[in-house]
Amino acid sequence: MDELEVTGSPYGSAPEAIARTLRFALEIVSDGIWDWDIRTNHVRRSPGWYAMLGHAVDSLPENVVTWHEVIHPEDFERVMRGFQAYLDGTQPVYAEEYRCRCRDGDYLWISDHGRFVEFDGEGRPTRMIGAHRNIHERKLAELALQQKNQELAELNLSLEALVAARTEALHQANRALAEQVALAMRLSEIDPLTQVANRRGFERQLQAEWHRLQRHGHPCALLMFDLDHFKRINDSLGHPTGDRVLVAVAEAVRQDLRDVDCFARWGGEEFIVLLPDTDAAAACALAERLRLDLRRIDAALPMQLTASFAVGEMRPDEDPAALVRRLDNALYLAKRQRDCIVVC
Numbered sequence: 001m002d003e004l005e006v007t008g009s010p011y012g013s014a015p016e017a018i019a020r021t022l023r024f025a026l027e028i029v030s031d032g033i034w035d036w037d038i039r040t041n042h043v044r045r046s047p048g049w050y051a052m053l054g055h056a057v058d059s060l061p062e063n064v065v066t067w068h069e070v071i072h073p074e075d076f077e078r079v080m081r082g083f084q085a086y087l088d089g090t091q092p093v094y095a096e097e098y099r100c101r102c103r104d105g106d107y108l109w110i111s112d113h114g115r116f117v118e119f120d121g122e123g124r125p126t127r128m129i130g131a132h133r134n135i136h137e138r139k140l141a142e143l144a145l146q147q148k149n150q151e152l153a154e155l156n157l158s159l160e161a162l163v164a165a166r167t168e169a170l171h172q173a174n175r176a177l178a179e180q181v182a183l184a185m186r187l188s189e190i191d192p193l194t195q196v197a198n199r200r201g202f203e204r205q206l207q208a209e210w211h212r213l214q215r216h217g218h219p220c221a222l223l224m225f226d227l228d229h230f231k232r233i234n235d236s237l238g239h240p241t242g243d244r245v246l247v248a249v250a251e252a253v254r255q256d257l258r259d260v261d262c263f264a265r266w267g268g269e270e271f272i273v274l275l276p277d278t279d280a281a282a283a284c285a286l287a288e289r290l291r292l293d294l295r296r297i298d299a300a301l302p303m304q305l306t307a308s309f310a311v312g313e314m315r316p317d318e319d320p321a322a323l324v325r326r327l328d329n330a331l332y333l334a335k336r337q338r339d340c341i342v343v344c
């Protein structure tokens, strides 16, 4: 590779001296140099180029095909595109990084920079010189870093997805728990036999209604009733029949009530109704209707089913417990006669 070797006298002509100096400089900063005569397609390569790829100096054909054959197949198209872009003038420089096959079959990462250095009279390039540099270690480190970054990004994404999935599962578990708690609360306030409110549920509503009375002064009445001689039903017809009667009573009464009324089983065969926005007279009329309805319950009983009632209006200066005591006393009086209503 004559042009790339230091030949001739150190006292040669000025252009030769400059050319030699440039070749020296090129060899210092690169690992291999190529020199392409575009008109003849002849490519000369420096001893360093052969040494870099493990070949004996000048052991390969001095043409472009030699270059094509050492480029890694996966890099080939990209490198050709970059090179062609420079030849076409659409890229101001030719600079590519790619893998070159060494004599032992291993591939070496190199960087390749080249540019036109001579032109004909019409400005067409006639010669191009380029320099290769061995960047193998740096490139492997760079690729390993890229790989690690990608793995980290993927890990990050899968961690985010995992956190999102866990958070959603937690929300679902919380919602399910809240529903269970609400259901348990509802069930804890319901009488399992008649499915109306139990004493606990009733007392909560009574308290709320009493507070409403303090704020707004709307009338509110209470109605309490107790089935008469219920023990006889149990004793003569059995406990299951007694249960069916209690259920039938609850259903019949519920049909006479509004949605806003709170109907509860106070205990045993005793029931209570909270009647918002209702005065004693209206509650008394309802008690009378219920008294008649209960007599008509079709429970196939050998005796007449009756009940005794107590009715009273809520007073702002009387707390709920005292109100219930007042109703209890009135019911006690009603029970002495049975099948009647006492207003207190």
Ligand SMILES: Nc1nc2c(ncn2[C@@H]2O[C@H](COP(=O)(O)OP(=O)(O)OP(=O)(O)O)[C@@H](O)[C@H]2O)c(=O)[nH]1
Residues within 6 Å of the ligand: 193, 226, 227, 228, 229, 230, 231, 232, 234, 238, 239, 240, 241, 242, 243, 246, 267, 268, 269, 335
């Ligand atoms: N079948 C059934 N009976 C119940 C239930 N709870 C309470 N009883 C019965 O209701 C009856 C109430 O008896 P008493 O308190 O003497 O009342 P009563 O027989 O109606 O008499 P008076 O109230 O005075 O008219 C008892 O026999 C209890 O066992 C229940 O859930 N199911």
